[in-house]
Amino acid sequence: MILNNDHISEVFPSVFRIRINLPNNPLRFVNSYLVKGKERSLLIDTAFNLESCYDELSFALNYLNVDRKNLDLFITHIHADHIGLLDRFIKNSRVFMSNVEQEVVVEAIKHPDYWHLMNVFLLSNGMPKEILEGALKYLDLVYVQTYPSMKSDILENFKSIRDGEILSYGDLDLQGLLTPGHSPGHMCLYDEKNKILFSGDHVLFDITPNITWWPNLNNALKSYFDSLEKINKLKIELTFPGHGEPGKDIHKRIENIIRHHNKRLDEILSSLYDYKNAYEIAREIKWNLKYDKWEAFPKTQKYFALGETIAHLIYLKENNLVEEKVENEIILYKRAL
Numbered sequence: 001m002i003l004n005n006d007h008i009s010e011v012f013p014s015v016f017r018i019r020i021n022l023p024n025n026p027l028r029f030v031n032s033y034l035v036k037g038k039e040r041s042l043l044i045d046t047a048f049n050l051e052s053c054y055d056e057l058s059f060a061l062n063y064l065n066v067d068r069k070n071l072d073l074f075i076t077h078i079h080a081d082h083i084g085l086l087d088r089f090i091k092n093s094r095v096f097m098s099n100v101e102q103e104v105v106v107e108a109i110k111h112p113d114y115w116h117l118m119n120v121f122l123l124s125n126g127m128p129k130e131i132l133e134g135a136l137k138y139l140d141l142v143y144v145q146t147y148p149s150m151k152s153d154i155l156e157n158f159k160s161i162r163d164g165e166i167l168s169y170g171d172l173d174l175q176g177l178l179t180p181g182h183s184p185g186h187m188c189l190y191d192e193k194n195k196i197l198f199s200g201d202h203v204l205f206d207i208t209p210n211i212t213w214w215p216n217l218n219n220a221l222k223s224y225f226d227s228l229e230k231i232n233k234l235k236i237e238l239t240f241p242g243h244g245e246p247g248k249d250i251h252k253r254i255e256n257i258i259r260h261h262n263k264r265l266d267e268i269l270s271s272l273y274d275y276k277n278a279y280e281i282a283r284e285i286k287w288n289l290k291y292d293k294w295e296a297f298p299k300t301q302k303y304f305a306l307g308e309t310i311a312h313l314i315y316l317k318e319n320n321l322v323e324e325k326v327e328n329e330i331i332l333y334k335r336a337l
């Protein structure tokens with residue numbers, strides 16, 4: 001396997017971006033970042049629990065002369081494209097993540113049923129069983145299997161950090177900023193002096209991060225808006241996202257993302273003249289995807305689209321703009337009068 005300079009690049013003095021392929025995934029790549037210190041270094045995010053991802057990441061760390069005995073990990077959030085390789089790298093490492101996300105990760109490791117709660121909720125929002133089962137065939141492979149493969153003894157190396165706590169590596173003082181929305185305890189790292197942000201999947205520049213319902217984050221879109229405002233107040237000149245290229249103008253990007261969600265809220269609200277379930281609503285939304293009709297969406301895209309629709313419906317409901325009722329165990333929504 002050959003990694004060229006596209007895959008490993010110094011994006012800031014002593015900060016290296018490692019771009020790792022995500023096979024058969026529309027995201028195509030995930031970014032890990034290495035902050036090189038004098039004694040210990042910090043690796044921000046891993047990739048899927050796949051052999052090819054492991055090989056690419058190992059190659060990059062060797063190439064960058066990193067001694068794995070002196071490597072700590074920071075995980076921005078629970079998703080398998082960021083946390084997947086954790087137990088392959090954890091042996092000599094401390095693993096930092098937010099205290100909120102750590103609780104979710106521990107839950108997911110100890111009780112694989114955690115993900116099942118999400119599936120039950122999707123079914124109660126009108127998702128046909130065969131679509132869910134089709135999506136899970138893929139998602140089980142990369143997402144759910146991540147957690148059963150992790151052994152509980154890795155929990156001993158976990159170090160939770162709270163909002164505002166600082167991790168110092170090399171010349172960087174990285175402040176953990178709790179940014180719930182994309183996941184319940186997502187955390188960005190911010191260096192105030194250098195005005196740089198590792199944004200995880202909180203702000204991406206090529207796509208809008210998926211926002212969905214979580215068992216412990218009911219109004220995820222509200223949390224996401226609040227977390228965007230929180231980041232928007234900071235002085236940031238360069239952002240290193242979890243996917244895609246680094247971005248210069250995060251403030252403009254945040255404005256665009258907020259506008260995108262407000263437009264979608266309007267679109268959903270204007271279609272709710274009569275009771276519908278979330279799956280029916282998702283089918284009518286104009287998604288910004290390459291497929292020209294809903295029927296052509298892969299099942300995994302339908303899964304994510306439904307989650308996104310539900311997050312918007314809950315936001316509208318919490319703002320008293322939408323009311324809901326349950327009929328035959330399916331939740332129905334309608335515009336409030």
Ligand SMILES: [Zn+2]
Pocket residue numbers: 030079081082201242243
């Ligand atoms: Zn991601």
